[in-house]
Amino acid sequence: MNDATDICDPIIKFDKVVKRFGDHVVLDELDFEVQRGEKVTIIGPSGSGKSTVLRILMTLEKINDGVVYVGGEPLWHQRKGESLEPAGEQHLRQMRSHLGMVFQQFNLFPHMTVLRNLTEAPVQVLGVSKAEARKRGMELLEMVGLTDQADKYPHQLSGGQQQR
Ligand SMILES: Nc1ncnc2c1ncn2[C@@H]1O[C@H](COP(=O)(O)OP(=O)(O)O)[C@@H](O)[C@H]1O
Ligand SMILES: [Mg+2]
Known part of the structure; x- marks a missing residue:
């Protein structure tokens, strides 16, 4: 990503991330970090917010508060001087080019090698x-x-x- 990214920085960082659907608080100031090369399993009961975490990372679901960093760059925000403002579509598109996801049920084109x-x-x-x-x-x-x-x-x- 950013050349200034330190190799020791977490590749993913959730900083007090809040996600609500109406009054339903699904993620309540969630903090966690994933280091480069680290493999993490998210486990929890059905409805506890596992897919929501992944959807936020894939930029499919907006956050209500907090900051998500990918490779040291804010995912849902863009830097403006010292502060962060909500990300525009161009920033999201740029960030998406660094993100990938493999579905359990994935889609390969059957007629292509x-x-x-x-x-x-x-x-x-x-x-x-x-x-x-x-x-x-x-x-x-x-x-x-x-x-x-x-x-x-x-x-x-x-x-x-x-x-x-
Ligand atoms: N688009 C949505 N609108 C309203 N509620 C949602 C939506 N997506 C997920 N939820 C709710 O958020 C909670 C967490 O869902 P989810 O992240 O899919 O859980 P998990 O993957 O851990 O089973 C559930 O209570 C679910 O009903
Ligand atoms: Mg799920």
Whole structure:
């Protein structure tokens, strides 16, 4: 993210985050941090706010109070001098480019190869060249040990391989 981001900063930080639906306070000054490389599991009863935390992080749900930081940058706010003001659409779009989510039930295009599933969006949405997208796609497959599956179709992969 920001070049000034310290490697020791938490990658995610919730600072007294409040989320209400009407009178129903779902998150009541929630504080937590996730360090770079740390893996965190959120557990709790149904309706306790787990999905709400994730939806806030994915910028799908606004917060009522507090600040969320991603990579040291406020997610729902933008800096104005010393203070924070509510984020505009451009700031949110910029932040979204650093955020990702894998659904338990995810969607791969069944009629496209593994590699094409990776290259389609960068090419069509971001305007990346096909060659560049394929190069990056292969790098990503290498990271998750799937280079030999690049030309297979989703149904030829195990559930875990699909998720990777
Ligand atoms: N869009 C919404 N409008 C009103 N209430 C909501 C909305 N989304 C979630 N809630 C309420 O917020 C609480 C937390 O929901 P959620 O984060 O989905 O819980 P969990 O994922 O832990 O089961 C629940 O009481 C739920 O009914
Ligand atoms: Mg849930």
